Structure formats: C-alpha cells, structure tokens
Amino acid sequence: MSDLAWWQRGVIYQVYPRSFQDENGDGVGDLAGITARLHYLRALGVDAIWISPVYPSPMVDFGYDVADYCAIAPVFGTLGDFDRLVVHAHELGLKVLLDFVPNHSSDKHPWFMDSRSSRDNPKRDWYLWRDPAPDGGPPNNWLSRMGGSAWEKDTVTGQYYYHAFLREQPDLNWRNADVRTAMDRVLRFWLDRGVDGFRVDVLWLLIKDALFRDNPPNPQFKAGEPDHHRQLQTYTEDQPEVHDIVRSMRATLDEYGERVLIGEIYLPVPQLVSYYGPNGDGTNMPFNFQLINAPWNATEIARIVSEYDHALPLHAWPNWVLGNHDNRRVASRIGPRQARVAAMLLLTLRGTPTLYYGDEIAMADGVIPPDRVQDPAELRQPGIGQGRDPERTPMQWDGSPNAGFSSGVPWLPISGGDGINVVHQDGKASSMLTFYRCLLALRRSERALVEGAMERVVSSGNVHTYERRLGGDRLFIALNMAGADAPVEAPEGTLLLSTTEGHEGKRIEGPSLLLAGDEGIVIRASKPT
Incomplete structure (x- = not known):
C-alpha cells in the first residue's frame, strides 16, 4: 500500500472535544483529555483524529461561531496543550485533523466588529451587507438554517447582514480577495504547527449568488421540516465560483506535502463528486454521508454503494461516514445488533471510513431533559427534532456516575446504558469494542479491503x-x-x-x-x- 497516501490507507476518528475527556474537572472535555486518551485510540486501530472546533468562541453554537481562528479557547486549554497533543499523536503514529470553519465567524470576531462599525470601514466588505428592501424589510427571502430570516438588521448602519445559521454567525464574503488571503493565513498557521489536514465546515455554502436573487419555493416541503426547507437553495449553496476557493485551499495544503482536505458537503452524488475537481485538484475527499440518511435495507444500501462507486471520477478516492455530531447515533437509528452490521459495512467498503466517537462501544442517543438542552438548533426551533445534544453526550469510559469522563458535572447528561462503556467491554470477546478492534485489524491486514x-x-x-x-x-x-x-x-x-x-x-x-x-x-x- 506504499503508493497510497496515509488518508487513503487509514481510518479517521471524529472527536467532539467537549465530550471526549475532561481533565480539569469543569465538566467540559479539553485538549489535555484528548491527549490522555490517545493510547486508547492507537490501540483501537484508527489512524487519524479529526477534532471539532477548539477555537476561541462565545460558544453560541459550541465553537462553530469562531472569534479567533488562530488560538485555542480557554475552556479547551492553550496553544501549548494543542502542540503537545500534536507531538504525542505523531509519536504514536496518529495524524491530527482540525475543523476549519470558513463560511462564517462569530459576531464577536474583531473582523465583524470592525465591519459593522461603519459603512466605510475597510472590513465592511468582508461580510455580506445589503440595504433594506423598499418596504424596510430584509433584502430578499433567504432563510436561516436555524429558522427565520437569514438577514439581521444592524441598528448602527441601517443595513442588513446575512447569516446562513444563527444571527451571531455572520457569513464572510468569500468574493472579497482580502478574506481569501486572511483565511489562507489561517490554514498556514495550523499547518505550520503540524496539523495533517482539515475538515472544512459547510464547504458548499461559501459563495452566494452575486445578484442576491430570491430562492424559489420548494414544492416538496413537508410540515415539520426545518424552516429553510421551504425554499430550494438555488442561490445560497453550491455556486460555481466555490470551486475556485476549493482549488486554492487544496493548493495551499499541497505545499505542505501529504496533507488532506475534506469537505463537509450535503449534496446529491452528481454534485458531490464535482468537489473532487475535474483534475483531482479539489477536495481530497468530499464527505459522503449517504449511510447516515439511507433507509436501512439491503436494496437501498446496495443501490447507494453501486451508484456512488460508479459516479466517482477516475482520479477520485471514495469515503464513507456512518455517524457524526449532527446526526442521530447509528445504534439509535438502526438498533445495536444492526450497528454491528453497519460497522462491518463501513470498514469493508472501498474508501476511507470515518468513525464517530463512542460508536465503537455502541453508544446510543442520550435523553436530554428540557432544562438541560444546550443546542441552539433545538432551542430556536423547538419540537421538530433538530436538536443535536443526544448524539453529543460524553464518552462513556467506565461505569461510574460520570462514566470516567469528568470529576465535575458533565456539560450534558451521561447517556448510560448497561455495559455501554470501554472498561466493561474491554477484553470481552462478544463486545462491540472487541468487534471494532477486530474489524480494524482485519482492514489493516487485508490489502484487498483498502486497495481492492x-x-x-x-x-x-x-x-x-x-x-x-x-x-x-x-x-x-x-x-x-x-x-x-x-x-x-x-x-x-x-x-x-x-x-x-x-x-x-x-x-x-x-x-x-x-x-x-x-x-x-x-x-x-x-x-x-
């Protein structure tokens, strides 16, 4: 397998840092906690860890509202803690991937505070500002993915700014050359610290229609769906110019050798595979989420596998994702017995697999009492099942009250479940943990499972x-x-x-x-x- 890059041979493991391991007892996971558990991950048999955002943030959306792209949030530690994590991971043969969040910043980021200070501020065009409509309302009909209008009126300057998500997450203007230069410096900052690649958040949303045209209505909208599904996202996603940005990001990573660029892209397969680039100069892997949303039956899975494999360009390397921080856990979606079947599917298909922390012990979605809800997706659109807290509950290391995650009060309730923890399953021949270790070992030992x-x-x-x-x-x-x-x-x-x-x-x-x-x-x- 010497002709393949490490990210083609390897298996990626997603760590949601708030929930993996808390070393300082404040109830929130941290970088020191991840470092303390690296030996576990090495023994499990994965090859890389992808760490969800750890940047300074007001935590309105738990790190996806970035206030400083080149620092570490104190709740997670320091840059020194991050550097120690990278060094130790590399000593163990593990790669480290960071979440990169370029579509939007926090409204507390200095860039945005400058931008909103006046209409003639040099950073005004770093974000998407528009005059009100003739009636004084929003400039167009674009909707936020967190509910309601995607436009927020600024009382200081009298214009509206666009936010695809929360109003505290204003979208950056990627048509602005200075924004592109600033974000390139961010990539280089982390690459210079030894990062092995990035997962790029909502990559397909970076560019919006230059004419700000209204999105058309969605004729297939159903009651109970998220509010933005009322519209076809014709002018707010997957714009042609986004591919220029992707190529630029890829070129920067290629300067650093064998690095990997992964795009979060929720699109149908024909559009998804275009993000590889016509000459293989796009993302190394546009994330393939089909297993997360697929009806769980043999006919549909066989169709998905076959159609995806045939749709890939010759230069493209496939990948598969079974779970992540935005979707229900696989054990809750299809049950613990079928979760073993799903694991075998994931780790024997052609392409790079990505695991979600806790799936290797069959963690299920947690039960979140109303007074413990944290996720703004649920708080701002209650009752339609958009809350992501259940799949983000703390990792269950042992059977103690806090599951070995923290000596303090965990930020989310422990999911629980009889025997659903690492200590209980370790060494037991019938456990999910042992099964995952065997699957990962089989994949490493059988070249046909990687190259075939x-x-x-x-x-x-x-x-x-x-x-x-x-x-x-x-x-x-x-x-x-x-x-x-x-x-x-x-x-x-x-x-x-x-x-x-x-x-x-x-x-x-x-x-x-x-x-x-x-x-x-x-x-x-x-x-x-």
Whole structure:
C-alpha cells in the first residue's frame, strides 16, 4: 500500500472535544483529555483524529461561531496543550485533523466588529451587507438554517447582514480577495504547527449568488421540516465560483506535502463528486454521508454503494461516514445488533471510513431533559427534532456516575446504558469494542479491503453482498440487514470475521449457507472466479 497516501490507507476518528475527556474537572472535555486518551485510540486501530472546533468562541453554537481562528479557547486549554497533543499523536503514529470553519465567524470576531462599525470601514466588505428592501424589510427571502430570516438588521448602519445559521454567525464574503488571503493565513498557521489536514465546515455554502436573487419555493416541503426547507437553495449553496476557493485551499495544503482536505458537503452524488475537481485538484475527499440518511435495507444500501462507486471520477478516492455530531447515533437509528452490521459495512467498503466517537462501544442517543438542552438548533426551533445534544453526550469510559469522563458535572447528561462503556467491554470477546478492534485489524491486514476493487454489489431479499478483489485475492462480504435468518450464495473459503463471535477460521464449503439474523461475514474465497 506504499503508493497510497496515509488518508487513503487509514481510518479517521471524529472527536467532539467537549465530550471526549475532561481533565480539569469543569465538566467540559479539553485538549489535555484528548491527549490522555490517545493510547486508547492507537490501540483501537484508527489512524487519524479529526477534532471539532477548539477555537476561541462565545460558544453560541459550541465553537462553530469562531472569534479567533488562530488560538485555542480557554475552556479547551492553550496553544501549548494543542502542540503537545500534536507531538504525542505523531509519536504514536496518529495524524491530527482540525475543523476549519470558513463560511462564517462569530459576531464577536474583531473582523465583524470592525465591519459593522461603519459603512466605510475597510472590513465592511468582508461580510455580506445589503440595504433594506423598499418596504424596510430584509433584502430578499433567504432563510436561516436555524429558522427565520437569514438577514439581521444592524441598528448602527441601517443595513442588513446575512447569516446562513444563527444571527451571531455572520457569513464572510468569500468574493472579497482580502478574506481569501486572511483565511489562507489561517490554514498556514495550523499547518505550520503540524496539523495533517482539515475538515472544512459547510464547504458548499461559501459563495452566494452575486445578484442576491430570491430562492424559489420548494414544492416538496413537508410540515415539520426545518424552516429553510421551504425554499430550494438555488442561490445560497453550491455556486460555481466555490470551486475556485476549493482549488486554492487544496493548493495551499499541497505545499505542505501529504496533507488532506475534506469537505463537509450535503449534496446529491452528481454534485458531490464535482468537489473532487475535474483534475483531482479539489477536495481530497468530499464527505459522503449517504449511510447516515439511507433507509436501512439491503436494496437501498446496495443501490447507494453501486451508484456512488460508479459516479466517482477516475482520479477520485471514495469515503464513507456512518455517524457524526449532527446526526442521530447509528445504534439509535438502526438498533445495536444492526450497528454491528453497519460497522462491518463501513470498514469493508472501498474508501476511507470515518468513525464517530463512542460508536465503537455502541453508544446510543442520550435523553436530554428540557432544562438541560444546550443546542441552539433545538432551542430556536423547538419540537421538530433538530436538536443535536443526544448524539453529543460524553464518552462513556467506565461505569461510574460520570462514566470516567469528568470529576465535575458533565456539560450534558451521561447517556448510560448497561455495559455501554470501554472498561466493561474491554477484553470481552462478544463486545462491540472487541468487534471494532477486530474489524480494524482485519482492514489493516487485508490489502484487498483498502486497495481492492468493488465487485458484484447485489442485494437479495434482506441480504447485501459484495466482493473486494485485488489480484488473485478475493474477499466476499455478506450482510443480513434484518433479524430473520436468510440463505446466501457464498464461495468456498475461510471465514475471516463474523458479527457473531466465535466463528473465525471456520471452513465455508459453499455454494450456499444460512446467514443468521443481523449477521455479517467476511470470507476469503479459495478460488478466484
């Protein structure tokens, strides 16, 4: 695998820093806590950690409202703590990726405070300012992704500024050359500190329509959906000029050697793959979120896998994401038994997998009492299920009241669950943690799972099957995506791993076998076909 970059060979693990490990007892996770748990991650078998925002911030949106792009929020530690984390991670062979949030800043960022101070301030054009409509209202009909109008009137200057999210998160004007230069300096600041790459927040939103035209109505809008779904985002996302910005970011990272640029992009596959760039000069990986939102059945999963693999440009490297800080946990979406099947799917598909902290122990969504709700997405749009607190609850390290996360009061309630913690599962052959370790070890040991082609992607009833092939090496994967036993045509060979503990090394005679309900298997075929 020497011809592949580390991010093609490796597995990425997302750390939500507020919830991973609290070392100073204030109830909020910190950089020292992440550093203290790096040995756990190395032993788990991942290759890189992606750390959600740790910049200074009023924390209106928990770090996605950045007040200083080149510093560390005191709640998480110091730049020295960050440097120590990077050094220790590299000593253990782990890469470190940072969240980069270029679409918007905090309204407390000095850039915005200058921008709003007067209409002729040199930084006025760093943000999106418009005169009121003739009736004195917002300049157009654009809606915020947090509910209501995306325009906020400034009483000092009499103009409106645009915010795709909260009013405390004004959008930067990426058509302004000075903004691009300033953000390039931000990338270089962290690259010079040893960062191995970035996950770029809401990359597809960076450029807005130059004429500020109204978005058309969405004829398929359904009651109960987020407010901004009332419109098609024709003029507020995926504008052609965004690709120039992506190429510029990629060029900066390429100056530093083998770095990785990952884009958060929620778009249909034909649009998504355009972010690789026509010559492979875009993002190294536009995040592929299809497994998060897919109906969980064999027919749909086989269709998604096949269509995505065929849609990729020849120069593109695929990737798959099973969970993140913005979506329900996989164990809650499809149940703990199918979560094992999903893990096998994620780690045997072609491309780079990204894991979400706690999924390796089958953490489920937490129950958040109304008086403990933190997420502004829920506080500002109550009752439509947009709150993200349940999937952000603290990592469960042991069975103590605070789960080994903190000596103080955790910022969110502990999710709980019998045996859902690292200490309980460590060393137990049947545990989810052991299963993840085995899956990750299998992926490291089998070149076909990293370099091999995807072949024979099919579904039959509730069973999804496919093969990974590299030269004469042929691995067959079968996933039963329902609870009832199901027959499957399988090649002769050796069972390498099953979601059901204790069958590894078993001889498979073929041409058929009975797959147990909720079972997934990986077989090394004896004969190529």
